[in-house]
Amino acid sequence: MPGSKRNQLEEKGWNVGDAGDFLGLSKEEEALIELKLALSREVAATRKASGMTQAEVASQIGSSQSRVAKMEGGDPAVSFDLLLKTLLKLGVDKKAIGKKIAAA
Amino acid sequence: MPGSKRNQLEEKGWNVGDAGDFLGLSKEEEALIELKLALSREVAATRKASGMTQAEVASQIGSSQSRVAKMEGGDPAVSFDLLLKTLLKLGVDKKAIGKKIAAA
DNA sequence: TGAACAAATGTCGAATCTGACATATCGTGA
């Protein structure tokens, strides 16, 4: 992983490996982050395609605008549970979610 | 959803809809549970295929035997985050996970 | 410019999930 990408992730708050590990993420850590970011992008893309604001999505899923912003921004303190719950409520079906994950 | 299936889920601790909602889960609630159960089964299947015990898996992923049992048993108080982290550490790749989700 | 709306960021107490541990139950070979 290039240092530039690493820095982008660390700036976002991702805990990239143990302290002192300057050589990169383990394969699984990297895959987990990629998966989460893929779902984040899917939330943003789905919302924009439907013409809704973050506040409207928040109301639809029973959450708040700030949390939707964190979801879309790839905040590490957002769970897969919340991302999946959100996508399903926005009408994205399991098949589409699975494809995104497989391709991430 | 047949009452028998509902009861099975409720016995496992799933909060199946609001109190007084006897007509079934919303599509999204149902999909979310199906997704989680699909990953639960995948953890169990992967472990068994590799011939490991739950305690060995627990040690490999930095958790405990009881939590692995809960994962495999489909305990609702197990997060997608933990299930996905576990599958990746067991060597299941994103593509395989995505396929399971798409087919769930 | 500056109002007005959308999105991003930071914080907080409450709710949820965690690993760990104790214990119970199951399966199976002696």
Add this chain to the structure above:
DNA sequence: TCACGATATGTCAGATTCGACATTTGTTCA
């Protein structure tokens, strides 16, 4: 039957994530 290894269940304090709210940072348009 009994012992023993594997799995299931229950509980708890600590960690993580939650929705909510306040505030800041764009962006657009009159």
